[in-house]
Amino acid sequence: MDTATLTQSIGDEMTSSQDTDWRNKASRLLAVVDAVVVTWAVTGAYVLRFGIDNGLSLSSKTDAYIWISALLAIVWWLMLGAWTTRHHRVLGSGAEEYKRVAAASLWLFGAIAIFSYAFGIETARGYVGVALPVGLGGLLIARWLVRQHLHLNRQRGHSMNRLLLVGGEGAIAHLASSLTKSSHAGYLPVAAYSPGSNDTQTHEPSSGLPILGNKPDPKLILDAIDECNADAVAVSAGVQLNPQSLRHLGWELASRNVSLIMAPALTDVAGPRIHTQQVAGLPLIHVTTPTLEGGQQVAKRLFDVVMSAVLIVLASPLMLGIALLVRTGSPGPVLFRQDRVGMEGTHFEMLKFRSMVVDAEARLAELQRRNEGSGLLFKIKDDPRITRVGGVLRKYSLDELPQLFNILGGSMSLVGPRPPLPSEVAAYEHDVRRRLLVKPGLTGLWQVSGRSNLSWQDSVRLDLYYVENWSLAGDLVIILRTIRAVFRSTGAY
Template identity: 55%
Template sequence: MDAAVVLWATVGALIARFGVPETERLSVSGQPYVAVSLVLAAGWWAMLSLRGSREPTVLGHGTEEYKRVVSASLILFGLVAIVSYALQLDTARGYVGVALPAGLTMLLLARMIVRCLLHIERMHGKSSLHVLVVGSTSGVRHLADSLRAHPMAGYIPAGAYLPGVEIDANTTDGLDLPIVGRAIEADEIIADIRLFGPDAVALSSSMQLAPETIRALGWALADLNIRLIMAPALTDVAGPRIHTQPVAGLPLIHVSTPNLEKGQRLVKRTTDIFGAGLLIVALSPLLALIATLVRVDSQGPVLFRQERVGTAGQNFEMFKFRSMELNAEARLELLREQHEGNDVLFKLKNDPRVTTVGRVLRKFSLDELPQLFNVLGGSMSLVGPRPPLAAEVERYDIRAHRRLLVRPGMTGLWQVSGRSLLSWDETVRLDLYYVENWSFLSDLAILLRTFKAVVSRHGAF
């Protein structure tokens, strides 16, 4: 797929720029642009490989694959620019200006298509690694549950190895994996692994093995062509915060403090202003239409204004298109017994207070469009944790209060991961993950996933 795309991009740019390529030649070297296109395509394909964009560990899950595709493309064309300048080659800028954006766009699109096909394979248990999980009972259970929660990553827990653990009904409670062994000596462990034949062995942080045993195990697994995976006791920490430093043969893992620096805050705020302003202008006809429908459908104001809690606990007035009757707040207590949300957030699938137009607006999240003005004003962001009510904040524990470290968002991990179908713990975990691992690319990924979530209406009521 990569080869086809880069060849299409370079040859297509050649035809688009020069028409009949045989008559055009590079002014200094005298080499035809046809040859340049073929060399560039081969170099592009090779650079994608050198940057590790086709490594199995990055395929099918996360954003690392896309990052490597982008960086490989930019590095290659950066080298082309440097060589052209150093050798004073009169390289056609129009040719490069067509080949790079067209090729990069199609490469990312092709990778998305391949990822969809890979996800279909993994949904049926194919194209995945069968993993033997090593550690204590609780460690194995936690790691196995985490792997099962993300099947698209391509890891299937196939067995448990419990070194030095006494097997009884209590230790195996909730552990729905076959127990392969419980030896603590390297030779015995290796013999059991060879007999079981997994694709990979994952060592959880709770394993009770000596460093010498782990080293011997690593050598043996390399000889058996079985992958070794180390799972540290770090949860909900993303790659940008993790840095590995080898010291005396020990891989020390450094975890940086979660904090939005001034430069990052400036980038995020600039993106919010530009994005919200652009969306308001582009969606102004739709906003006017919705306002008219709300006004005609029921009595009351077009906008619903509600006090929410923002950054550092500061209150602000949030805007939404009114989707309920005027006396909705007064009827809330009468409906609490029918509550269908999680422990903190009140949700009701068939809420009788919702108007006819409001039901449609809520299905497609159109009632939240006026929040673009909150974003423009600075009380909200395009992406961030859900803006809570003051009554909800009163029930927050210390962990949940960290959601208030950044501006609340129109969309976020909570919204694109199930919304009202999630438990409160899952909601907090997703929001904290966003707060502690923010990056511009993660915001961009969430915005792209928001469109899919809105169209599918998953968890919206």
């Protein structure tokens, strides 16, 4: 569904008082959830440390900890509010909400530790040692559950921020397309304002958004905001407004409680790479380039070695069972060995459990006309070369398990771009070769974003995004998302 259709179908409903108040409702819901979780955490810590019987006896020590528990729960709840963890701008997407929850909790318990040390107060370490991890873990899980509920609402068109896009035509089209694809973030483009554009156009061609004006006048932009009932204004590239006009627009928006969002012409750049520096009143955005060298390279390799060794040990009974099924299921070897291209263009032999008949490579030419993949990818949903056992292995990615030995040997990594064939690399354009700057991975963004359902362009974009924005924390997130993707088996064939 394109932006215009989406806007038309839910526009009337979005203007209702019930939906425009979603921010207050979400904040109240989180306040209740936080109160329940922190109360549960401190009560559980009290019971585990002192026991129910000791608690009922109300000795001087346990009596004091009852009041300490009540005070701790109240202060913890207030800290979460002070760190703006319930603000609508951090709800629904990104890691900022979780970071603020963790920061508020750690600052609180850090302050308790400093206070106890400074005044020589003996604090029950077992009590604190239970309350903090249990409470923090409970808060993060509860926030995740609330986020899933919010995502469901946004899929139905509710709980969205109505957005007026201001900028050049190309920038508006790109921004509208990106926001529409990421509806879980909660931004719904409803109209466009394109200063300097053709005054005969009433709708933006790509997105279908109505164009409410084209004069570089802040007053007319404010009129457009009233016309489309926007909650926020996104200013993108190509906007023909001088700094003074843009500043006055920001003042007017603040007085109307309308958010101002600056959307620079930067694509596929992760947050950790962006740093803002104030110079002469100008917010300069610095974009750093990640380098997988030195300590980072050692950390990633150490993580690969430890995790692959552990997984090999844990999965060895499963791999032995799969090997037996492959061997008895169809004639041929257990393992399929294929030449792939790794980091910096080096070739290596990638291992997989054989999921096709022995002469699968020889039959490839006759199946080319049935290719359902895009670009350089060859994919067929009902590939006749796949064995019965192989179909099950592919559905749950179990055929990839032998690649743990590739990871242990150093030719692959746990997380990275999809390992390409030499024929694919030979046809790469210049930009696509950046995929070879890091080791290919057993899993990656391509694995958790649709696998075989992805187009060639999407596959390349995700791989390049990973190369440009690599981080160890990002690898951990991808591994967790991989578990969910494997069980869903979406795009696996």
